[in-house]
Every structure is written in C-alpha cells, then in structure tokens.
Amino acid sequence: MPTVPAAGQFGPDQFTVQSLKGQTVDAKFLRDTTGQNYIIDPLSQRPYVVPLNYNPAATAAYFANKANEALATAVPDANPIVEVIYPELKDAFKIGVGRPSATLVRQD
Numbered sequence: 001m002p003t004v005p006a007a008g009q010f011g012p013d014q015f016t017v018q019s020l021k022g023q024t025v026d027a028k029f030l031r032d033t034t035g036q037n038y039i040i041d042p043l044s045q046r047p048y049v050v051p052l053n054y055n056p057a058a059t060a061a062y063f064a065n066k067a068n069e070a071l072a073t074a075v076p077d078a079n080p081i082v083e084v085i086y087p088e089l090k091d092a093f094k095i096g097v098g099r100p101s102a103t104l105v106r107q108d
Contacts, residue, residue, distance in 0.1 A: 001039050001040070001042075002039075002040040003038060003039055003040060004037060004038050004040055005037055005038075006029070006031060006035075006047075013028055014027070014052060015028075025051055025052075026052040027049050028050060028052050028054070029047035029049060029050075030047055030048040030049070030054070031047075063089070066085060066088050067080075070084035
C-alpha cells in the first residue's frame, strides 16, 4: 500500500465524519505500523479514514481467529474460507471495515 510521511498535510489527525447512514463518528487517518506514515487510498490519493477506535491489529486477530475456527471445524469436502470467512468479510465491508474511506464522509 502506498504511504506518505504524516505531517498534518491532510488536516488534523482526529476529526468528525458522517457515515453514509448519517451518524456522526469520531475518526482519524489510518497510519502504518510505525505511526509515522499515512496509508494512502490509491483512488483518492488521500489517507484512508477510519473510526477513531479502529485497531488494525485487533481486526487482523479477529479474522485470523475466524479462519482458525473455520479450518478446525471444517467437514470433508467443505470450503471453510468460502463458507465462513467470505461472509464475515462481506459483513465487515457492509459496516465499513473493508473500505473505511468509502463509508465515512469528512465534515470540513
């Protein structure tokens, strides 16, 4: 994913946005693991916008646990990724986890 040094060039690091459903949400720009760089959406050329409490490590751990559960309980000839993980990813995307900048609108 493209990154740029985080130097405030896109505005304050914490701000309020409105979801597509009209809810006000505290938000921030997504940074890489060093915290020094914004992760840039290649379509908008701006940092991804995520809820203020968004934690990428927690998200990764959640889906890793779901994958492990699906694989551990899989029956022969089943595809646990398609049957368990894809629906989880679809649900996450629908609530905004998959592409946060597409579901939150910055209120400037």
